[in-house]
Amino acid sequence: MMLHIRHNPNNAWNSSSNTNPRYQQYLFSLPKRKQFTTISNNSSIHQDNNQITKQTSSSCSAGKIRRLVLTQEGRTKLNPKPDREFYAYPRFVTHVDDNFISSLTNLYRERLQPESEILDLMSSWISHLPPEAKYKKVVGHGLNAQELAKNPRLDYFFVKDLNQDQELQFESCSFDAVLCTVSVQYLQQPEKVFAEVFRVLRPGGVFIVSFSNRLFYEKAISAWRDGSSYGRVQLVVQYFQCVEGFTKAEVIRKLPNDTQRKESPFSWIVNLVGFISGSDPFYLVLAYKNFKPI
Secondary structure (H helix, E strand, O other): OEEEEEOOOOOOOOOOOOOOOOEEEEEOOOOOOOOOOOOOOOHHHHHHHHHHHHHHHHHOOOOEEOOOOOOOHHHOOOOOOOHHHHOOOOOOOOOOOHHHHHHHHHHHHHHOOOOOEEEEEOOOOOOOOOOOOOOOEEEEEEOOHHHHHHOOOOOEEEEOOOOOOOOOOOOOOOEEEEEEEOOHHHOOOHHHHHHHHHHHEEEEEEEEEEEOOOOOOOOOOHHHHOOOHHHHHHHHHHHHHOEEOEOOOEEEEEOOOOHHHHOOOOHHHHHHOOOOOOOOOEEEEEEEEOOOOO
16 A cells, blocks of 8 residues: 655655655555563463453454445446546545535534544545644545645545455554545445454544435445435444444434425436535434444
């Protein structure tokens, strides 16, 4: 996995050979997780430390998939070409309205702790994080390097197609929070992606998935295209439920007043081009990684 690192004179990752003033490619891996060691010959202390190490190792193991949520048909897309081709050109647009963005930013303000280490999954040129908040590190992922390079909140970013390879090249228990904004509808292997998110989260870490009714119709999976608003929320809930170790999923909804427009029989037409006018409904599903393995 190639990771882009911003040019920052105070950044320890900087290189004197960096010829690009914007960013440079590096092969990146997070530092090894600190190991517990014993410091006494007292057998009880050895036993306690061994137990702590065992529990920590268990809580940082890969997420176990209990069952598959989607059928093979449910994973299909109208446009079967690789997603890298579809996202080859940058789109410097907002895919949701101001009310949605405000709701999301306020939720991040409430749930994300200062100095957290955050992975912004399937990101773009904006992360909607509170502008005043200071985080220890924000790593971005997406399919277009130009969009990610323009995102001012990212310290690092990498380009990867999660529909072809779901493995995240990070040490287990590397992040305090993982975000996925208006993109979950494009995942063809959501069970594996959610399991990987579980692995890279620290115990007590949160995975926040937000979405509305907008989508690139040809690139959304069949199970999402054919589902109702309620069905889509339940689909994301099932993604959490299928991975052993997440807490009970919490659902947050904020619906616009113009319900008549939302239920319009012609809504599929505007969905086809990935654009809907008017107010966007706000849906968010989140869950935490349990401190102790189940």
